[in-house]
Amino acid sequence: MSGFDLSGLTASFGGERVLGPLSLTVNPGDQIALVGKSGAGKSTLIRLIHEQVGRKSSLVPQELGLVNALPVFHNVFMGQLDKHPTWYNTLTLVRPFAEDRTEVKALLKALGMDEKLWIPTASLSGGQRQRVAIARAIYRNAGLLLADEPVSALDGPLAHLVMSLLTERFDTSLIALHDVDLALKYSNRIIGIQDGQVALDESSHRLSPADIMGLY
C-alpha cells in the first residue's frame, strides 16, 4: 500500500473548526509537498492521515518523539519495533544483532552522522536529532512517507541531501515544507492549505514560486 483515499477529514479545537471537511486522494507515485502559512492546518492534516493509515506509513513528526536516554541506534531501530517478536526487541536493547547494526550504520552514513551511532540522542544537536527521526522513518521502510517539516533544523546542503534521500527512498510521500524552493524541487504535486481547506492542488511542474506565495 502506498496511496490512500480519505474523505470527511475534519479537526476542531475548543469547538472551533481548524481543518476540513476535506477529502484527499493520494496515488502511488505521488510525491507531495504540503505548503501553506503557519497555522493553516498542515500538521493537523498529517496527524489525521496518520491516524487513518497508521502502521502502513513511515512518519517524521514535528515533535520528533525520540527517546533521549537511548543511543541513536535504538532510536532508529524503533522504526521496525512492530516487525519483530518481543524477544528480538528485548535482546536488541542489550546487544543489537550485527545485521541490524550494519543496516542502521549505513543509513546514518548516508545522513552524514554514522559516528554518532552509540551516542544518546539527548546529547545531539537539533539538526542531528532531526536526522535520527528521518533515519527511523527510512528504516521503517513503509510504502508511504508522512513528514512534517523534516528538514526545518538542517542547513541548506544538508536539507538538499535529506530531501533527495527521502525522494529516492519513498515513491509516495506527503511532506509539509515551509521552504517553497525545496517544495518545488522535491515534489511532483503541490497541495496548498489555507484556513483548513485545500486551496491549491496542482502538478509541481505547472507551478512557480509566485503561485505558491499566493497562499501566504
Ligand SMILES: Nc1ncnc2c1ncn2[C@@H]1O[C@H](COP(=O)(O)OP(=O)(O)OP(=O)(O)O)[C@@H](O)[C@H]1O
Ligand atoms: N492542540 C491544539 N489545541 C488547540 N489548537 C490547536 C492545537 N493544534 C493545532 N491547533 C490549531 O489548529 C490550527 C492548525 O494548526 P497546525 O499545527 O495544523 O498548523 P500548521 O499549518 O501545521 O502550522 P505550522 O506551519 O506553524 O506548523 C492552528 O490555528 C492551531 O492554533
